[in-house]
Amino acid sequence: MLLQLRDVYAGYDGGDILKGVDIAIAQGTTTCIVGPNGAGKSTVLRVLSGLLRPRKGAISFDGRSLVGLSPRQILALGIVQVPQSHSLFPSMTVHENIELGAYLLKDARLIRSRLQEIQALFPLVKLRAREKAGSLSGGQQRLVEFARCLMLDPRVILLDEPSMGLDPHTFKHVIETIRLLQSTGRTIVLVEQNARTGLSLADQGIVLENGQVRLTGTHTEVLNNPEIARLYLGGTLSNT
């Protein structure tokens, strides 16, 4: 397994939010974590990115422990989180924003070649390179945020509720962008409120409830689990 959490306990001043979480993620797959508000989904991403140190338990990435590493060290190992929207600098150009994604890199040639790869994958990044990021549509800005994270050539991409607050058009754009990231063979860990959509993008589905993994399975196993369907995927999500 590329990424593994074993019996992880983590939380804030108020006590543990994650209470013995076990998650195993294979290289090149997409895992979607669903569950009710407050279940600890974002907290799982926080322990993976190093923003929150687990109180107990093990987290390993490609055979090495991540516990105790700083967010910067974890980033340098190739685990990046795409920030929730509005993280671009609107008065800077698209190109300048993309370049900021390379801030850990020193080698100008490497930066150039990464930029070319990203432009090939996201033609918009080249087409609109000189325009201010703030002049792009919401969906285009999200796309630039996703593209920017590729400057570090990450092995793992963490996405926290990428669909949150988006209009249907932008939402479609974001789903297409996630599919594009998947096509590059990246490992993706996705937390998604829109459980049906999130799970349909994923190889593996994880239902987190009250800081514990309630169910792990393929996305169809999770989608078809009668109890899960009733609790989390019921009528309200059926038309998304």
Ligand SMILES: Nc1ncnc2c1ncn2[C@@H]1O[C@H](COP(=O)(O)OP(=O)(O)OP(=O)(O)O)[C@@H](O)[C@H]1O
């Ligand atoms: N920085 C923080 N300090 C203290 N408590 C926090 C902090 N961040 C989150 N919490 C608490 O931890 C619990 C789990 O939060 P988390 O964000 O992981 O939930 P979630 O499953 O992602 O749900 P949501 O969809 O509501 O974000 C919540 O009760 C929340 O109030």
